[in-house]
Amino acid sequence: xxxxxxxxxxxxxxxxxxxxxxxxxxxxxxxxxxxxxxxxxxxxxxxxxxxxxxxxxxxxxxxxxxxxxxxxxxxxxxxxxxxxxxxxxxxxxxxxxxxxxxxxxxxxxxxxxxxxxxxxxxxxxxxxxxxxxxxxxxxxxxxxxxxxxxxxxxxxxxxxxxxxxxxxxxxxxxxxxxxxxxxxxxxxxxxxxxxxxxxxxxxxxxxxxxxxxxxxxxxxxxxxxxxxxxxxxxxxxxxxx
Amino acid sequence: xxxxxxxxxxxxxxxxxxxxxxxxxxxxxxxxxxxxxxxxxxxxxxxxxxxxxxxxxxxxxxxxxxxxxxxxxxxxxxxxxxxxxxxxxxxxxxxxxxxxxxxxxxxxxxxxxxxxxxxxxxxxxxxxxxxxxxxxxxxxxxxxxxxxxxxxxxxxxxxxxxxxxxxxxxxxxxxxxxxxxxxxxxxxxxxxxxxxxxxxxxxxxxxxxxxxxxxxx
Amino acid sequence: xxxxxxxxxxxxxxxxxxxxxxxxxxxxxxxxxxxxxxxxxxxxxxxxxxxxxxxxxxxxxxxxxxxxxxxxxxxxxxxxxxxxxxxxxxxxxxxxxxxxxxxxxxxxxxxxxxxxxxxxxxxxxxxxxxxxxxxxxxxxxxxxxxxxxxxxxxxxxxxxxxxxxxxxxxxxxxxxxxxxxxxxxxxxxxxxxxxxxxxxxxxxxxxxxxxxxxxxxxxxxxxxxxxxxxxxxxxxxxxxxxxxxxxxxxxxxxxxxxxxxxxxxxxxxxxxxxxxxxxxxxxx
Numbered sequence: 158x159x160x161x162x163x164x165x166x167x168x169x170x171x172x173x174x175x176x177x178x179x180x181x182x183x184x185x186x187x188x189x190x191x192x193x194x195x196x197x198x199x200x201x202x203x204x205x206x207x208x209x210x211x212x213x214x215x216x217x218x219x220x221x222x223x224x225x226x227x228x229x230x231x232x233x234x235x236x237x238x239x240x241x242x243x244x245x246x247x248x249x250x251x252x253x254x255x256x257x258x259x260x261x262x263x264x265x266x267x268x269x270x271x272x273x274x275x276x277x278x279x280x281x282x283x284x285x286x287x288x289x290x291x292x293x294x295x296x297x298x299x300x301x302x303x304x305x306x307x308x309x310x311x312x313x314x315x316x317x318x319x320x321x322x323x324x325x326x327x328x329x330x331x332x333x334x335x336x337x338x339x340x341x342x343x344x345x346x347x348x349x350x351x352x353x354x355x356x357x358x359x360x361x362x363x364x365x366x367x368x369x370x371x372x373x374x375x376x377x378x379x380x381x382x383x384x385x386x387x388x389x390x391x392x393x394x395x396x397x398x
Numbered sequence: 399x400x401x402x403x404x405x406x407x408x409x410x411x412x413x414x415x416x417x418x419x420x421x422x423x424x425x426x427x428x429x430x431x432x433x434x435x436x437x438x439x440x441x442x443x444x445x446x447x448x449x450x451x452x453x454x455x456x457x458x459x460x461x462x463x464x465x466x467x468x469x470x471x472x473x474x475x476x477x478x479x480x481x482x483x484x485x486x487x488x489x490x491x492x493x494x495x496x497x498x499x500x501x502x503x504x505x506x507x508x509x510x511x512x513x514x515x516x517x518x519x520x521x522x523x524x525x526x527x528x529x530x531x532x533x534x535x536x537x538x539x540x541x542x543x544x545x546x547x548x549x550x551x552x553x554x555x556x557x558x559x560x561x562x563x564x565x566x567x568x569x570x571x572x573x574x575x576x577x578x579x580x581x582x583x584x585x586x587x588x589x590x591x592x593x594x595x596x597x598x599x600x601x602x603x604x605x606x607x608x609x610x611x612x613x614x615x
Numbered sequence: 616x617x618x619x620x621x622x623x624x625x626x627x628x629x630x631x632x633x634x635x636x637x638x639x640x641x642x643x644x645x646x647x648x649x650x651x652x653x654x655x656x657x658x659x660x661x662x663x664x665x666x667x668x669x670x671x672x673x674x675x676x677x678x679x680x681x682x683x684x685x686x687x688x689x690x691x692x693x694x695x696x697x698x699x700x701x702x703x704x705x706x707x708x709x710x711x712x713x714x715x716x717x718x719x720x721x722x723x724x725x726x727x728x729x730x731x732x733x734x735x736x737x738x739x740x741x742x743x744x745x746x747x748x749x750x751x752x753x754x755x756x757x758x759x760x761x762x763x764x765x766x767x768x769x770x771x772x773x774x775x776x777x778x779x780x781x782x783x784x785x786x787x788x789x790x791x792x793x794x795x796x797x798x799x800x801x802x803x804x805x806x807x808x809x810x811x812x813x814x815x816x817x818x819x820x821x822x823x824x825x826x827x828x829x830x831x832x833x834x835x836x837x838x839x840x841x842x843x844x845x846x847x848x849x850x851x852x853x854x855x856x857x858x859x860x861x862x863x864x865x866x867x868x869x870x871x872x873x874x875x876x877x878x879x880x881x882x883x884x885x886x887x888x889x890x891x892x893x894x895x896x897x898x899x
Contacts, residue, residue: 220600224554224592224593225554226554228558229568232572232585236585239581241582318460318462322558322561332462332465335465343476345468345475349469349473356462356465360461514748516709516746517746517805518748521764522733522735522812523731523763536749
């Protein structure tokens with residue numbers, strides 16, 4: 158038990174960590190964008206034609222993705238699909254798996270937001286002469302995105318943290334770098350603590366960035382948490398009178 | 399190389415799935431106990447308790463579960479602690495689950511309307527009695543659906559224990575894949591088995607949410 | 616200081632006796648005017664002096680003096696934001712006051728070491744939003760506090776709860792869930808729940824404001840009955856007819872102060888200040 162952690166010995170490996178971090182960042186940025194787009198398209202399709210065969214298949218795929226572990230999805234795509242003649246690089250497989258995973262979860266989050274809007278408003282939009290897509294986009298989708306933005310943000314961070322698993326198919330991400338360093342130095346505690354710290358900072362930074370983007374898109378309304386206790390408006394009114 | 403029939407693969411996976419269930423159960427029970435302790439700690443209103451709980455949650459929700467498993471398995475070895483993959487997985491998953499369950503339950507306690515506190519307070523109930531008779535019963539009811547929902551995340555989380563060599567469903571899958579060289583079949587079956595465990599729970603969570611919402615007042 | 620405390624303790628003892636005596640008398644007959652006159656000579660049940668309260672930098676109560684005698688029905692009226700709800704919430708310490716003194720039944724509420732259990736036996740409260748416990752049946756809502764706070768045995772508590780529910784006209788709802796009741800019924804359960812603690816004074820914070828108009832009458836009828844039985848009531852209300860017909864005194868609050876007060880007939884007929892005139896013009 159008299160082991161003293163030796164963090165300075167990690168210093169020579171800083172470039173490896175940074176390279177790994179960059180991989181994790183670009184993977185996350187790419188798959189967040191693709192995943193949300195996929196979710197929007199999935200929700201649109203299931204909204205447009207809820208009973209069509211394609212929509213039902215999409216619904217089944219979403220349930221399948223939500224009820225199986227990400228690592229198994231990754232292995233299936235990376236090891237299983239080549240058996241069907243579809244060979245993928247590790248990075249490709251990682252991008253596909255992460256995108257599908259995020260899209261599946263986000264589409265359910267969005268659908269909950271869409272349900273809250275109600276059919277009447279969409280029809281009101283149609284009645285004003287908007288096309289189906291226009292009506293959907295302005296009357297249904299944007300309010301749903303706005304309402305569900307905090308939940309979507311959390312989901313994106315969860316997918317980023319889950320991406321640590323892609324190291325298992327040799328994508329050189331941050332976790333891969335940590336494994337590499339600990340196999341060289343045997344400083345397992347130090348390398349994993351430092352890496353975990355980097356993930357934590359990344360998660361915090363990502364949340365801050367997404368909140369910023371959200372404020373750009375929707376204004377302050379829903380994104381600043383309501384203060385716990387707040388003077389009721391009538392008290393304030395009186396102060397000015 | 400031995401020839402594996404489909405039944406051989408499935409049989410081996412089913413045997414390994416027992417360990418997935420066992421690990422999930424331990425993580426759920428352990429996570430509940432620790433999560434409950436955290437929730438009560440927070441409710442004591444001791445100075446620092448809220449901060450501690452927040453940091454704890456932030457730490458386990460802000461780092462990858464895989465990293466937590468590595469730390470629990472490889473990280474502690476340098477201190478001379480020789481932990482088995484089984485122990486490391488159980489500990490890491492317990493801590494991971496406790497952070498999420500605590501967060502869910504804290505949210506439920508806070509979601510009980512302020513009027514309930516005031517209603518109890520003007521009747522003369524103190525903090526503990528209000529908690530026990532008024533707040534917790536209502537929070538408990540709200541907590542059921544999201545707790546069941548989170549159990550799905552725990553089952554899926556146990557798949558990561560395969561990475562530190564714990565032989566559960568996913569690890570059995572990779573081993574069978576190496577033996578059979580039939581990745582498509584093997585991982586499809588693995589996925590189906592997880593689905594068979596998780597989907598009923600997901601459905602149950604959704605059903606409970608709808609049902610408890612309807613009668614919620 | 617200690618002498619003062621003793622005096623007020625004596626006062627409280629005598630006022631307690633007065634209340635129970637009066638309750639015994641009024642079982643059979645309504646209180647006559649002359650009885651009320653002798654009552655007003657008694658020590659106040661609730662007394663506020665120079666009460667102040669701020670939320671942050673915002674003064675909400677700017678020095679309130681008020682005395683309420685046993686058996687009195689006092690209506691507090693005023694615009695929203697005038698501080699009337701805050702005043703009520705200070706009396707049972709849901710809000711802690713910043714300055715001044717509150718005496719209830721002779722006991723000084725100083726904010727420190729406040730004993731909720733003891734205070735609840737002097738002061739009951741009914742809220743605008745009912746605040747019934749949704750996970751407990753109606754009867755359990757009423758029985759809960761006597762059992763937990765006073766240690767009353769279950770069978771005694773149940774008998775009394777049935778009595779209280781019968782009194783508010785809901786004797787048959789003992790086993791119902793709050794969610795099965797209308798707003799007016801829920802509010803009457805809330806009144807029964809407060810009465811089960813046998814408070815000396817009942818505070819009512821806009822208790823009819825959340826009700827559909829046709830349900831208001833039932834709740835007000837219960838209040839009238841309570842007045843006949845000698846209960847002391849302090850109500851924040853928008854029901855001007857009730858304040859005029861049933862109340863003994865009306866307090867008009869404006870900008871955190873008692874702007875005008877007096878007996879309802881005079882006050883409503885001849886408001887002395889422009890503010891009250893405007894207020895009455897807006898609500899009547």
